[in-house]
Amino acid sequence: MNFNPSFRKLESNREGWFPVEGSHLFVKRSNGQIEGDWTVSQINNEIITVFKPSSDNPKDTITKELPISELKRINDKDSLDFTEADDFNNLYKLIKFQGGINGNSQKYSPEILIEIIKKVINKEIGINVITRTNNLRFAVEKILQNNQ
DSSP states (O other), X not given: OOOOOOEEEOOSSOOSEEEOTTOEEEEEOTTSOEEEEEEEEEEETTEEEEEEEOSSOTTSEEEEEEEHHXXXXXXXXXXXXXXXXXXXXXXXXXXXXXXXXXXXXXXXXXXXXXXXXXXXXXXXSOGGGSXXXXXXXXXXXXXXXXXX
């Protein structure tokens, strides 16, 4: 599923992005999973209310209230922090959402980044090949340590 959160830039006293009611975004669940099928239902200052259909009963919805700062870490491409992912599936979701990274020496597509990470996982190359941009190298190190 291709997922592309929608946001608008505000020219008010808010800096950066801010979700719009009805837009879709990623949410990190309490179990650590990052899901992209949440919809913004209400914005109350710095608290954003989001909902999604329940997987158990599609007639029911799950609702969460989250601080904008928490949502920004995984939804704002300008400041996305890969350390929010706690497994490789979630990391790959964020990499694909990001759409590529400008490293110090080159631009990496999502496909290349994922290929490099898989080679690190399989010990074909060292971790130092992974760019540090947006804490990607640290995120991979953290996930590898958690999987030991």
